[in-house]
Amino acid sequence: MQLSRLYSNQDALFEPIAFNAGERAITPNVIFAEVKRKKAKESDSHNLGKSTLIELVDFLLLKEITSSDHFLDKHKERFSSFIFYLELLTHSGDYVTVRRSVADPTAISLKRSKNSISDIRGLADGDWDHFNMSLSSAKEALDAYLDLKMIRPFDYRTGVSYFLRTQKDYEDYFQIQKFMQGKHRAWKPYLACVLGLNYEAVGQKYELEDELAEKQQDRDKRIAEIDAANQDRGELATRIEIARDELAEIDNRLDGFDFHEAEEQINKRVVEAVEKRIGEITSELYDVRVDIAQLDSSLTTGVKFDLKRIKQIFDESQLLLPESVVKSYEDLLQFNQKLTRERNREIKARIRELSEIRDKLELEHEEQSAERQRLLAILQQADTFKKYKALQSEQSQRRANISHLETQLARLDTITSIDRDIRELKTRLDATTTAIENSLEKDSPLRTGVTRYFNRYVKQILGINGEFIVSTNTSGNIDFSIKTKDVTGADTSQDKGHSYHRMLCALFDLAVLKAMEDSPFYHFVYHDGIFEGLANNMKVRMLELIREVTTSKKIQYMFSIIDSDLPHRIEDDSIIRFSSEEIVLTLHDQGDQGRLFKMPPF
Numbered sequence: 084m085q086l087s088r089l090y091s092n093q094d095a096l097f098e099p100i101a102f103n104a105g106e107r108a109i110t111p112n113v114i115f116a117e118v119k120r121k122k123a124k125e126s127d128s129h130n131l132g133k134s135t136l137i138e139l140v141d142f143l144l145l146k147e148i149t150s151s152d153h154f155l156d157k158h159k160e161r162f163s164s165f166i167f168y169l170e171l172l173t174h175s176g177d178y179v180t181v182r183r184s185v186a187d188p189t190a191i192s193l194k195r196s197k198n199s200i201s202d203i204r205g206l207a208d209g210d211w212d213h214f215n216m217s218l219s220s221a222k223e224a225l226d227a228y229l230d231l232k233m234i235r236p237f238d239y240r241t242g243v244s245y246f247l248r249t250q251k252d253y254e255d256y257f258q259i260q261k262f263m264q265g266k267h268r269a270w271k272p273y274l275a276c277v278l279g280l281n282y283e284a285v286g287q288k289y290e291l292e293d294e295l296a297e298k299q300q301d302r303d304k305r306i307a308e309i310d311a312a313n314q315d316r317g318e319l320a321t322r323i324e325i326a327r328d329e330l331a332e333i334d335n336r337l338d339g340f341d342f343h344e345a346e347e348q349i350n351k352r353v354v355e356a357v358e359k360r361i362g363e364i365t366s367e368l369y370d371v372r373v374d375i376a377q378l379d380s381s382l383t384t385g386v387k388f389d390l391k392r393i394k395q396i397f398d399e400s401q402l403l404l405p406e407s408v409v410k411s412y413e414d415l416l417q418f419n420q421k422l423t424r425e426r427n428r429e430i431k432a433r434i435r436e437l438s439e440i441r442d443k444l445e446l447e448h449e450e451q452s453a454e455r456q457r458l459l460a461i462l463q464q465a466d467t468f469k470k471y472k473a474l475q476s477e478q479s480q481r482r483a484n485i486s487h488l489e490t491q492l493a494r495l496d497t498i499t500s501i502d503r504d505i506r507e508l509k510t511r512l513d514a515t516t517t518a519i520e521n522s523l524e525k526d527s528p529l530r531t532g533v534t535r536y537f538n539r540y541v542k543q544i545l546g547i548n549g550e551f552i553v554s555t556n557t558s559g560n561i562d563f564s565i566k567t568k569d570v571t572g573a574d575t576s577q578d579k580g581h582s583y584h585r586m587l588c589a590l591f592d593l594a595v596l597k598a599m600e601d602s603p604f605y606h607f608v609y610h611d612g613i614f615e616g617l618a619n620n621m622k623v624r625m626l627e628l629i630r631e632v633t634t635s636k637k638i639q640y641m642f643s644i645i646d647s648d649l650p651h652r653i654e655d656d657s658i659i660r661f662s663s664e665e666i667v668l669t670l671h672d673q674g675d676q677g678r679l680f681k682m683p684p685f
Contacts, residue, residue, distance in 0.1 A: 084171060084172070084173060084174060084229050084231065084239070084604070084605050084606055084607065085102070085104040085105065085108060085171065085172040085606050085607045085639040086102045086104060086140065086169070086170075086171060086172075086607055086639065086641070087101075087102060087104045087105070087170040087171060087172045087178060087199055088100065088101050088102060088168075088169075088170045088199070088201070089102070089139070089140065089143070089167070089168070089169050089170075090167075090168050090202070090204075091165050091166060091167045091168065092164075092165065092166040092167075092204060093164070093165060095681065096165075096680055096681050096682060097165070097167075097679070097680055097681070098668070098681070100667055100668050101667065102639065102641070102667055103639065103664070103665075103667065104172045104607075104639055105172050105636070106636060107636075107664075108606075108633060108636045108637070108638065108639045109633050109634060109635075109636045110633070110664050110665055111629050111630065111633060111640050111641070111642070111661075111665050112639065112640065112641035112642070112665070112667045113641075113642065113643075113644065113661045113665045113666045113667065113668075114133050114136060114641065114642070114643040114644070114666075114667065114668045114670070115643075115644060115645075115646070115661060115666045115668070115669050115670070116131050116133055116643065116644070116645040116646065116669075116670040116671065116672075117645070117646045117669070117670070117671040117672070117673075117677075118131070118645045118646060118647065118671070118672050119671075119672055119673065120672050130672075130678070130684040131670040131671070131672060131677065131678050131679065132670060132678050132679020132680060133611065133612075133643035133670060133679070134249055134250065134611050134612075134643070135154055135679055135680075136609075136643075136668070136679055137247045137248075137249050137609055137611060138153060138154060138155075138249075139155075139167065139679075140169065140247060140609070141243070141244070141247055142155060142167070142183065142188075143167055143168075143169035143181050143183055144169070144181070144239075144240070144243055145181070145183070145191065145218060145221055145222050145225060145240065146240070147218060148188060154685065155185050155188075157685075158685045159185065161682065161685060162185040163185055163186045164185075164186070165184065165185045166182065166183070166184040166185075166204075167182070167183055167184070167185075168180055168181065168182050168203060168204065169181045170199060170200065170203075171229070172199075173228060173229055173230065174229075174230065174231070174602075174603040174604070174606070175230065177195055177196065177197060177228070178195070178196045178197070178198065178199050178200065179193060179194070179195050179196075179225065179228045179229070180193070180194045180196070180200060180203050181193060181221075181225065182194075182203070182211070187215075188218070189217060189218045190215040190216070190217075191213070191215070191216055191217070191218060191220075191221030192211045192213060192214045192215060192216070193211065193212050193213040193216070193221060193224055193225060193228070194206065194210070194211050194212050195212055195228055212224075222238065222240060223238075225239065226238045226239050226240075230603055231603050231604055231605070232602070232603040233277065233599060233602045233603055233604045234273070234276055234277060234604070235276075237273050237276060239605075241273050242273055242277070242605065243605065245592065245595075245605075246592060246596075246605050246607055246608040246609065247608075247609050248588065248589070248592065248608070248609065248610050248611060249611050250611055250612055252588070253581075253584060253585040253588045254584075256563070256565050256587065256588055256591055257270065257274060257563050267289070267560070268286060268289035268290075271285055271286075271289075271560070271561055271563070272285045272286035272289075274563060275522075275561055277529070277595065277599075278527060278529050278530040278533065278553065279527040279528065279529040279530060280519075280522045280523065280527060280530065280553070280561070281518050281519060281521070281522035284515045284518035284519045284522065285519060285560070285561050287515050288512065288515040288516065288519065288559070288560060289560070291508055291511055291512045291515060292512065292558075294508055295505065295508045295509065295512065298501055298504055298505050298508060299505065301501060302498055302501045302502070302505065305494055305497060305498050305501070306498060308494055309491050309494050309495060309498075310491065313488065313491040313492075313495075314495070316492065316495045316496075316499070319488060319491060319492050319495065320492060322488060323485060323488045323489060323492060326481065326484065326485050326488065327485060329481075330481050330482065330485065357451055360447075360451050361448065361451045361452065364444050364447055364448045364451065365448070367444055368441065368444045368445065368448065371437050371440055371441045371444065372441065374437055375434055375437050375438065375441065378430050378433060378434050378437070379434065381430060382427055382430055382431070512559075516555070516559035519555060519559065519560075519561055520555060520559075523553060523554070523555070523561075529598055529599065530553060532594075532597070532598030532599075533551060533591075533594045533595055533598045534550075534551050534594075536593070536594035536597045536598055537549050537551045537565075537590060537591055537594035538550065538551070540590040540593055540594060540628060541567065541587065541590055543624060543628055544586060544590065544621055544624045544625055544628060545567070545583065545586065545621065547567050547568060547569055547575055548567065548568040548569075549565065549566075549567055549587065549590065550565065550566045550567070550568065551563075551564075551565055551591065551594070552564045552565070552566060565587055565591065567583075567587075581616065582615070582616035582617050585612075585613065585615075585616075586613070586617065586621070586625070589608075589610050589613050589625075592608050592610070593608070593628070593632055593638075593640075596608060596632070596638050597632055597638065600635060600637040600638055601637070606637055606638055606639055607638070607639035607640075607641065608638075608639070608640060608641065609641040609642065609643075610640075610641070610642045610643075611642070611643050612643055612644070612648075613625070613642050613643075613644075614642075614644050614648040614649075614650070615645075615648055617648075619650055619651050619653075620653065622648070622649075622650035623650045623651075623652070623653060623659070626650055626659065629642075641667075
């Protein structure tokens with residue numbers, strides 16, 4: 084896949100661009116900007132359009148415009164009359180032309196041809212293979228035409244931005260701008276696929292981790308709905324059976340106005356449960372109140388050492404107190420004061436915690452006392468029918484309690500089911516981790532090729548070793564990293580510099596393209612401002628590398644450069660200028676005619 088030509092329905096406002104593609108790809112594609120005004124040089128000459136060209140190409144590669152940040156949408160009133168055409172060269176040697184208008188960007192037309200069509204603007208509507216089809220359908224059709232088998236099942240849009248590097252896309256080697264707001268799962272499986280690794284396991288592991296996190300959150304939520312005393316299923320089930328049996332027995336007795344069993348149960352509850360809990364609460368309240376009182380008291384205790392009094396004693400005794408000793412005491416005093424402040428903060432926090440516990444205990448004490456009074460009132464009731472009615476009410480409470488316990492049991496069973504799911508997910512996670520590890524252990528010709536070319540290119544341009552590393556992180560997920568090492572093998576920090584970082588991004592792109600140059604893959608790259616900030620010797624070596632990798636005609640290299648960044652020959656310091664065949668677009672800052680769009684800046 085290479086870019087062949089780009090034009091519009093308005094030549095006067097947008098000059099057609101014929102890229103060096105196919106047999107001509109041996110020649111680099113230079114977007115050259117002559118910038119005379121100092122202010123423009125400092126602002127990276129964005130207003131000329133060398134970066135805007137990338138956005139336009141991406142638009143014609145059917146990028147979905149979802150925000151007003153895109154210049155065609157942001158300035159739609161200026162561009163609404165434009166219809167753009169982009170001709171692509173496929174790996175099979177065919178050509179595909181994409182037609183897309185600004186006024187209706189979701190109506191796409193496609194035409195496939197054996198030979199390049201220099202101007203397709205006069206083609207009748209019925210002669211297009213696909214005319215005014217929807218954006219999603221157009222992407223599917225173009226994906227089929229391009230047939231990038233090396234990235235299946237991903238479509239061509241997934242990785243196209245790696246080879247249209249804007250200034251913002253140099254911030255990370257692998258996570259380009261369009262993936263910056265997303266998670267690693269948005270791009271790591273794709274990159275694993277490009278390198279011939281087990282991308283399915285990489286993607287599946289992220290999905291399983293998401294599912295496991297959801298299950299664990301669901302479990303935590305459900306366990307919080309179960310009383311602490313009811314979290315043992317076996318014990319809870321036994322208590323429910325006993326409660327059901329007691330309920331049935333008391334029901335039978337009450338039907339015969341036999342209150343003995345019911346009263347025994349109430350007596351038992353008062354003695355064994357309510358009274359016991361009231362005693363426990365009383366004891367706990369005492370301890371908490373004592374702790375609060377002691378902590379309150381400790382807040383008033385500070386550092387008792389009085390340095391002034393010590394000095395006074397020494398003066399009265401006509402003894403000299405050395406300054407070094409005074410200084411040591413002052414430091415010690417400040418240290419103790421700092422410790423006291425920190426200690427007091429901790430004490431106050433603990434007092435707040437204990438006060439909350441005290442308030443809860445006092446409330447529970449009131450509730451338990453009220454329950455005791457209620458039960459005793461039933462026992463002391465002399466009227467038979469009133470006692471019967473009160474005991475029936477007590478039975479209703481028993482039934483409600485059994486119902487509550489049954490609900491708790493059902494929740495426990497749900498949690499048990501979730502636990503089984505969690506165990507199964509963990510097993511599947513282990514399997515995917517093993518699959519990723521096995522994939523990394525096997526030889527991958529593509530990964531090997533990228534690793535070798537990358538180190539070769541880094542050494543050629545920067546004079547250091549560049550290591551492209553594929554490994555697993557502490558979570559067992561695949562990880563990609565780049566390290567630079569000097570001739571002794573020690574790590575360097577050169578990749579931290581902006582210019583070096585940008586260069587390493589570009590060299591990684593070239594290494595991938597070189598390793599894949601004979602495969603159905605992208606065969607082009609556009610690097611915006613790649614020479615900015617580089618030392619001259621690096622510029623010269625980079626230009627030599629560009630001409631070297633394009634020799635096979637299988638890699639189409641495009642880059643933008645301003646005149647002040649042109650490299651100089653090492654031997655005589657003369658400027659290395661590009662030929663007319665290499666320069667596919669010339670821009671300048673001497674009026675509207677020097678911009679990508681021949682109109683006032685926007």
